[in-house]
Amino acid sequence: MNIELSREATEYGRQARRALEAAGGDRLVQLAEEEPERREKVVAPVLAGLGAWELNPCGDAGELEAAAALCRSAGYWALPYPVAERLSRPAGLDADGLLVVAAPAPSAPVADLDLRWVAVTVSGERSRAVTLPQTSPPRHSAFVAELELSPVDGDGAADAALGLVLPCWTLLGMLDRAIDLTRAHVTVRTQFGQPLAAFQGVQFQLTDAEVERSGVEMLARYALWSLLASPADALADALALRLAALEAAQTVFRVAHQLHGATGFCDETFLSWLSRYSQPLRRLPLGLSATREQLGRQLGRRGLTGLFSEAR
Amino acid sequence: MGEGATALRGQLRTMVGEHIPADFLGAFTEDPADLEIAQRFCGLLADRGLLCLAWPEEFGGRSASVWEQTVVREEMWAHHEPRGAQYMGINWVGPAIMRHGTPEQQRRHLPPITRGEVIWCQGFSEPDAGSDLASLRTAARPVEADVQPDGEGGTARQAGDGGWLVSGQKIWTSYATMAQWCFLLARTSRGARKQQGLTIFLVPMSRAGIEVRPIRCMIGPHHLNEVFLDEVRVGPADVLGTVDDGWKVVQEVLAFERVGIARYARCERLLQAAPSALGDRWDDLPAELRGRWAGMLVHCRRARLLAYRVLALQSQGRVSPVDTAAYRIAVTKLDQDSAEVLMEMAGLARLAGAGGRRFSRAVQDHWRYAQASTVASGSIEMQRILLARALLAAS
Numbered sequence: 023m024n025i026e027l028s029r030e031a032t033e034y035g036r037q038a039r040r041a042l043e044a045a046g047g048d049r050l051v052q053l054a055e056e057e058p059e060r061r062e063k064v065v066a067p068v069l070a071g072l073g074a075w076e077l078n079p080c081g082d083a084g085e086l087e088a089a090a091a092l093c094r095s096a097g098y099w100a101l102p103y104p105v106a107e108r109l110s111r112p113a114g115l116d117a118d119g120l121l122v123v124a125a126p127a128p129s130a131p132v133a134d135l136d137l138r139w140v141a142v143t144v145s146g147e148r149s150r151a152v153t154l155p156q157t158s159p160p161r162h163s164a165f166v167a168e169l170e171l172s173p174v175d176g177d178g179a180a181d182a183a184l185g186l187v188l189p190c191w192t193l194l195g196m197l198d199r200a201i202d203l204t205r206a207h208v209t210v211r212t213q214f215g216q217p218l219a220a221f222q223g224v225q226f227q228l229t230d231a232e233v234e235r236s237g238v239e240m241l242a243r244y245a246l247w248s249l250l251a252s253p254a255d256a257l258a259d260a261l262a263l264r265l266a267a268l269e270a271a272q273t274v275f276r277v278a279h280q281l282h283g284a285t286g287f288c289d290e291t292f293l294s295w296l297s298r299y300s301q302p303l304r305r306l307p308l309g310l311s312a313t314r315e316q317l318g319r320q321l322g323r324r325g326l327t328g329l330f331s332e333a334r
Numbered sequence: 335m336g337e338g339a340t341a342l343r344g345q346l347r348t349m350v351g352e353h354i355p356a357d358f359l360g361a362f363t364e365d366p367a368d369l370e371i372a373q374r375f376c377g378l379l380a381d382r383g384l385l386c387l388a389w390p391e392e393f394g395g396r397s398a399s400v401w402e403q404t405v406v407r408e409e410m411w412a413h414h415e416p417r418g419a420q421y422m423g424i425n426w427v428g429p430a431i432m433r434h435g436t437p438e439q440q441r442r443h444l445p446p447i448t449r450g451e452v453i454w455c456q457g458f459s460e461p462d463a464g465s466d467l468a469s470l471r472t473a474a475r476p477v478e479a480d481v482q483p484d485g486e487g488g489t490a491r492q493a494g495d496g497g498w499l500v501s502g503q504k505i506w507t508s509y510a511t512m513a514q515w516c517f518l519l520a521r522t523s524r525g526a527r528k529q530q531g532l533t534i535f536l537v538p539m540s541r542a543g544i545e546v547r548p549i550r551c552m553i554g555p556h557h558l559n560e561v562f563l564d565e566v567r568v569g570p571a572d573v574l575g576t577v578d579d580g581w582k583v584v585q586e587v588l589a590f591e592r593v594g595i596a597r598y599a600r601c602e603r604l605l606q607a608a609p610s611a612l613g614d615r616w617d618d619l620p621a622e623l624r625g626r627w628a629g630m631l632v633h634c635r636r637a638r639l640l641a642y643r644v645l646a647l648q649s650q651g652r653v654s655p656v657d658t659a660a661y662r663i664a665v666t667k668l669d670q671d672s673a674e675v676l677m678e679m680a681g682l683a684r685l686a687g688a689g690g691r692r693f694s695r696a697v698q699d700h701w702r703y704a705q706a707s708t709v710a711s712g713s714i715e716m717q718r719i720l721l722a723r724a725l726l727a728a729s
């Protein structure tokens with residue numbers, strides 16, 4: 023595994039972040055909340071301009087890394103669009119994207135989009151998925167729609183691994199942003215005659231958050247490598263990444279909210295948007311406990327591949 | 335807690351069952367009907383002598399025990415506070431006026447609170463004064479200063495005799511759009527310490543120069559606001575307690591406020607409701623999630639017992655801010671941790687009929703509120719600092 027993403031992928035991610043900023047940045051999710059139907063029109067052309075839909079993450083390590091970097095940049099702006107889901111569309115099935123779902127309540131943040139979806143469970147059962155009409159506005163639903171499934175086949179194990187890994191890259195981008203916002207806030211906000219950043223109680227919280235974030239970053243790269251280099255382990259590695267990402271999200275968003283004080287809850291602060299729109303990624307398809315259980319089941323008595331996994 | 339408390343709990347549950355719709359999520363939703371429900375319910379509680387039951391009889395209460403008062407707080411918070419914003423009048427505005435108000439202020443302000451007719455807001459925080467509240471800048475300028483230059487004339491009159499003009503900005507003022515009165519903290523002079531020279535004013539929100547602007551936030555609508563004060567006229571009759579000595583009152587108010595909300599009661603009610611809300615789906619939950627659920631029930635009990643310790647000490651007049659700090663740290667963490675556990679159940683609950691969907695909505699509401707519980711009424715770090723100081727001083 024490479025500790026760093028390739029230079030090309032890193033540069034591509036940087037360009038994507040800039041392009042999304044130029045297209046509206048933080049405003050994009052706010053506009054989408056006001057006018058959900060317009061999000062396809064506003065966001066999809068920017069992604070097309072970045073060549074997103076020409077990427078083939080299933081086949082080539084370079085393109086896989088580029089796809090991951092793009093998801094991370096999308097997360098940074100809480101982009102109200104299923105980028106990771108579209109990038110993980112399965113080869114061989116005519117569809118615009120892939121959604122990893124869990125019984126008995128399949129749902130995904132893909133409301134109000136005219137796209138054709140394939141759904142896959144963690145155990146690899148694939149179906150065609152149709153979104154059911156929305157019952158609540160995005161402010162409450164965060165674009166999550168319930169799905170109606172019609173079974174296709176059981177060949178989706180590899181799809182499931184990719185479909186779990188890429189959204190974790192989106193979540194990683196959100197964690198990057200939450201930490202950037204918090205770091206900026208505690209250096210500017212003054213109380214008791216000094217910046218909040220001068221208080222050790224603030225510093226330690228920020229470091230706890232950063233330890234979690236950087237851990238996810240490494241596991242995210244590992245899982246990317248595993249997808250192509252170690253397909254037999256890919257699903258376990260994807261679930262391991264998801265578990266760490268969910269744990270990290272809890273810590274990072276808690277610290278971000280705490281250190282922002284009351285201002286972090288109001289819509290003038292981007293944290294309020296980031297925190298709300300991170301929810302679907304953190305709850306679907308599996309929450310923290312369900313991910314732990316699924317990982318435990320996947321590992322069985324074998325454990326996770328590591329220094330001593332051969333010794334038993 | 336005693337038989338009286340148990341009977342009272344039963345009575346309150348019956349009243350909630352009869353008068354509060356099952357899907358009620360508090361007075362501050364997008365639906366104005368919810369505010370009306372709360373207003374009516376306050377009236378009912380008042381008619382039955384249950385609104386201010388812990389207040390002394392001379393002020394319209396029943397001198398009920400601290401445990402009966404606790405039961406009211408638990409039942410109300412557990413059922414999404416059907417008293418609306420009025421819990422503040424009962425928990426801390428009224429008690430502060432009883433302790434520090436003039437007989438005239440008591441006559442004027444306490445009866446409307448006991449009748450459930452008035453909403454108060456708390457004008458403390460400012461854009462630059464949050465955790466460091468004492469650094470606030472909203473200034474009350476004595477009116478005489480306009481006509482008499484400083485230090486001249488040698489009159490015996492005191493600054494403020496002719497009233498003040500208050501200017502500045504408050505922020506995060508809960509319920510300011512619906513409040514009739516503000517419990518306002520402003521600077522009347524500069525002392526050696528920044529805690530000196532602060533004064534509490536009881537100001538009607540209708541007074542000229544006050545403007546309220548709502549703040550859109552993730553907690554929900556009608557909650558947080560900015561309050562702008564532009565030369566708002568206040569007089570000596572509006573001062574609560576002593577001019578320049580308001581900080582003492584603020585400390586008392588915050589101490590009342592911090593034990594006033596029985597957060598553990600809502601956590602426990604939602605956690606206990608989960609199995610029946612999920613019905614058969616309960617068995618589909620990951621075993622580990624059910625383990626976390628059980629752990630949260632233990633934490634509910636722990637927080638409740640810590641609250642009872644504070645209340646027992648308080649009733650003997652022995653409570654210290656340190657005991658309150660430990661309780662508040664435990665209960666606000668419980669609020670957030672239980673919200674995470676419940677959110678992982680909410681998705682499945684949606685499949686379990688109308689009851690399940692109702693539960694799911696209540697859980698989401700709980701999650702949003704819980705995010706702020708370690709910041710509202712003062713950040714938890716301030717409590718940590720207090721507790722640490724006390725622990726280390728004791729060794």
Ligand SMILES: Cc1cc2nc3c(=O)[nH]c(=O)nc-3n(C[C@H](O)[C@H](O)[C@H](O)COP(=O)(O)OP(=O)(O)OC[C@H]3O[C@@H](n4cnc5c(N)ncnc54)[C@H](O)[C@@H]3O)c2cc1C
Nearest residue numbers: 221223280283284456458459464465506508710712713715
């Ligand atoms: C839901 C809600 C309702 C509210 N209602 C009212 C109201 O009705 N009236 C009113 O006057 N106010 C109200 N407030 C404001 C509340 O009192 C303040 O938010 C609180 O005192 C913290 O101030 P701040 O938000 O400015 O945070 P800041 O003081 O800016 O602090 C931000 C964060 O920095 C950290 N921090 C700060 N100082 C230190 C330190 N010395 N050491 C370590 N860490 C530190 C903490 O994590 C803190 O949370 C409300 C707030 C909320 C969230």
